[in-house]
Amino acid sequence: MTQYWSSTFTLGILGGGQLGKMLLDETARLDIRTSVLDPSAEAPARGRTETFQRGNLMDYETVLAFGREVDMITCEIEHINIDALAQLEKEGKIVRPSPGIFRTVGNKSLQKAFYRDHDIPTLPFFSFENKREMLDRLEGLPAVWKAATGGYDGRGVAVLRTQADLDQVPDMPGLIETYMEDKREISILIARSPSGQLAAFPAVEMVFHPTANLVEHLHSPTSLPAEVATRAREIAESVAKAFDLAGIMAVEMFVTPDNRIYVNEVAPRPHNSGHHTIESHLTSQHEQHLRAILDLPLGSPRALFPAVMLNVLGGPESGKPRYEGLTEILREEGVYPHIYGKAETRPFRKMGHITVIGATLEEALAKAEKVKQRLVVTAG
Amino acid sequence: MTQYWSSTFTLGILGGGQLGKMLLDETARLDIRTSVLDPSAEAPARGRTETFQRGNLMDYETVLAFGREVDMITCEIEHINIDALAQLEKEGKIVRPSPGIFRTVGNKSLQKAFYRDHDIPTLPFFSFENKREMLDRLEGLPAVWKAATGGYDGRGVAVLRTQADLDQVPDMPGLIETYMEDKREISILIARSPSGQLAAFPAVEMVFHPTANLVEHLHSPTSLPAEVATRAREIAESVAKAFDLAGIMAVEMFVTPDNRIYVNEVAPRPHNSGHHTIESHLTSQHEQHLRAILDLPLGSPRALFPAVMLNVLGGPESGKPRYEGLTEILREEGVYPHIYGKAETRPFRKMGHITVIGATLEEALAKAEKVKQRLVVTAG
Structure with a gap:
């Protein structure tokens, strides 16, 4: 068996953002050598890995060359050159999760079709190639429009309620999904190892920013009835199996007022909705991802405390970030503040996150509210 | 006020061993820029800091030049050039803890005299300049011999029971301390900020390796009666105040069968006896050290779970380390294994540690026993 620790085995990580940075805490703890590829000289993961290489994650030759020099490849971001990963896999390199998952997930129409084809509950939808086709097939408003590709952090998704909303839809491939009123959004981080071991973290409930379409905070546990939570976990497991996942995956789901569950979308990597696991669970999502891709025994996904996770978003100004109130909240x-170390703040940019634990969820929520009021990201 | 996070403020750390590596997890989380000085090209902290500089920590010019380039200096090891730190302080550089502490602590005779002069309970002793003087003043056996300088991890300390033991004592300055039968050894990590805030972690009990004079495991909580634990904390506080500490310090104490407490020695830095805080306390010792030297509000030292910490020591062979059984214990x-990433194993070398948490101390101890039996460090 490969001796991963204190050896020449090198894990290549595509992407050096905050997720990569946090994954590197776990590789460091187990002394697993890493190499990171990221386009930015100021990537958060820089200075936290044995080797850091600057390069375009979408460039075939760059990713291919990077992958050939490491022993295994994983990703902290989906916007990568999948053809290069497929070629590396063909050459015998281990890529986890497999490139096929990224291909399916990277196109929302393919992703929705995947759920439909695998009997995974998802909201009714139709895909289209252009706006003309969309308008022809649209049966009424409101409806949810999603771009097939290019969406991220709220971009590429819109609720269409009026003719004005329709007018703003760009002419590009996408899908229309049934609009569901008063739904809640939950996420389950699920890990699966190549040996087939499965471990799902408890579901978290996501509360969105009213305008930015970004998670403003999430909390764990959710208020789901036990049988609904169990069903959500079973759905997450079936998704992981359908994808033949090796690694961790966030399965985002809608829960209707009458407790029907629909898979919204997945991210085949550690995810914003799993940040709280670092402090509030026996195993963090990053350790779990690492265990999963290395085919080590999965860690216990058990929760230790109620937790709230707040994203620290850039304020209205752009520029060199200042974190006002951070000293105060340390009282x-x-x-637990996590400052990602991004060199520039921009409106709504994810600059960090803060995990708040409490003896009860109410206590954690109250503390999180105080924290939210105190911490402001300014530029200057 | 200085904006430490995401700024050009740079914390210089003398020493890049495992303690430095773990401290870097906390600077990374808060995005505080660091520079590390260590003699080894393969230091555990390498690849985990913005800047890594190879150099001799005992060399005046090296430490001086390193210190002049950073904004604040701290240490993860005591074997450093104290004159250079004193010079840096004279030049207006912030050095925390202050060089004077290292001067006192670095010589066991000075350290013992410090306790005596500050009414801090410590076992009776006398200091001497050479072996002749020691033999003249020795009033009987058994007694404990300690070298004034150069002791570390069991070297430089011996229990003298027989003439043969006496014969082996080298001719060098040192001290003789009363030998105490059946004592227990505890440690309290205590942090103090320049503003004077104090925070003591709960005491831990240290169980030593029968021959190597190294901590084999420690557990928290101790079995000390509550009033003894309180007295130990008060003593630790008085030690931190007497030293005018800025940072964290391990205060190692003896507890006699009739619950008298004597300070044995201190380490003015994060310490082996605080490793378990990473997983089992609200605040880790490394985060606490960072908060203390930056004069941020100290974190809560509250324990969350009973914990056992096992040192992973090198086996009888020397060479490239292999960690047999590590995959098994991940089940x-x-x-929580921490593999420090040292390039070479040697007999009794600290290669890593493992923290085991449990719902009860008994559960954690039982799990730790299993872990200890499974994990072996070999060379090859």
């Missing part, structure tokens, strides 16, 4: 017990 | 819930 609170059980408050 | 256990609440078991």
Whole structure:
């Protein structure tokens, strides 16, 4: 068996953002050598890995060359050159999760078709190639429009309610999904190892920013009835199996007021909705991802405490970030700021996150509210 | 106020061993820029810091030049050039803890005299300049001999029971301390900020390796009666105040069968006896050290779970390390291996540690025993 620790085995990580940075805490703890590829000289993961290489993650030759020099490849982002990964896999390199998952997930129409074809519950939808086709097939408003590709952090998704909304839809391939009123959004981080071991973290509930379409905070546990939580976990498991996943995956789901569950979308990597696991669970999502891709025994996904995770979003100004109020919030017990180290703040950019734990969820939520009011990202 | 996060403020760390590596997890989380000085090209902290500089920590010019390039200096090891730190302080550089502490602590005779002069309970002793003087003043056996300088991890300390033991004592400055039968050894990690805030972690009990004079495991909580634990904390506080500490310090103490407490020695930095805080306390010792030297509000030292910490020591062979059984122990819930990444194993070398948490101390101890039996460091 490969001796991963304190050896020449090198894990290549595509992407050096905050997720890569946090994954590197776990590779460091187990002394697993890493190499990171990222386009930015100021990537958060820089200075936290044995080797850092600057390069375009979408460029075939760059990704191919990077992958050939490492022993295994994983990703912290989906916007990568999938053809290069497929070629590396063909050459015998281990790529986890497999490139096929990224191909399916990277196109929302393919992703929705995948759920339909695998009997995974998802909201009714139709795909189209252009706006003309969309308008022809649209049966009424409101409806949800999604771009097939290019969406991220709220871009590429819109609720269409009026003719004005329709007018703004760009002419590009996409899908229309049934609009569901009063739904809740939950996420389950699920890990699966090449040996087939499965471990699902408890579901978290995501509360969105009213305008930015970004998660403003999430909390764990959710208020789902036990049988609904169990069903959500079973759905997440079936998704992981359908994808033949090796690694961790966030399965985002809608829960209707009458507790029907629909898979919204997945991210085949550690995810914003799993940040709280670092402090509030026996195993963090990053450790779990690492265990999964290396085919080590999966860690216990058990929760230790109720937790709230707040994204620290850039304020209205752009420029060199200042974190006002951070010293103040360090006075609170059980408050864990993670500052990603991005060189520039921009409106709504994810600059960091804060995990708040409490003896009860109410206590954690109250503390998180105080924290939210105090911490402001300015530029200057 | 200085904006430490995402700024050009640079914390210089003398020493890049495992303690430095773990401290870098916390600077990374808060995005505080670091520069590390260590003699080894393969230091565990390498690849985890913005800047890594190879150099001799005992060399005046090296430490001086390193210190002049950073904004604040701290240490993860005591074997450093103290004159250079004193010079840097004279030049207006912030050095925390202050060089004077290292001067006192670095010489066991000075350290013992410090306790005596500050009414801090410590076992009776006398200091001497050479072996002749020691033999003249020795009033009987058994007694404990300690070298004034150069002791570390069991070297430079001996229990003298027989003439043969006496014969082996080298001719060098040192001290003789009363030998105490059946004592227990505890440690309290205590942090103090320049503003004077104090925070003591709960005491841990240290169980030593029968021959190597190294901590084999420690557990928290101790079995000390509550009033003894309180007295130990008060003593640790008085030590931190007497030293005018800025940072964290391990205060190692003896507890006699009739619950008298004596300070044995201190380490003015994060310490082996605080490793378990990473997983089992609200704040880790490394985060606490960072908060203390930056004069941020100290974190809560509250324990969350009973914990056992096992040192992973090198086996009888020397060479490239192999960690046999590590995959197996990852099957256990609440078991956290930390592999330091040292390039070479040697007998009794600290190669890593494992923290084991449990719902009860008994559960954690039982799990730790299993772990200890499974994990072996070999060379090859």
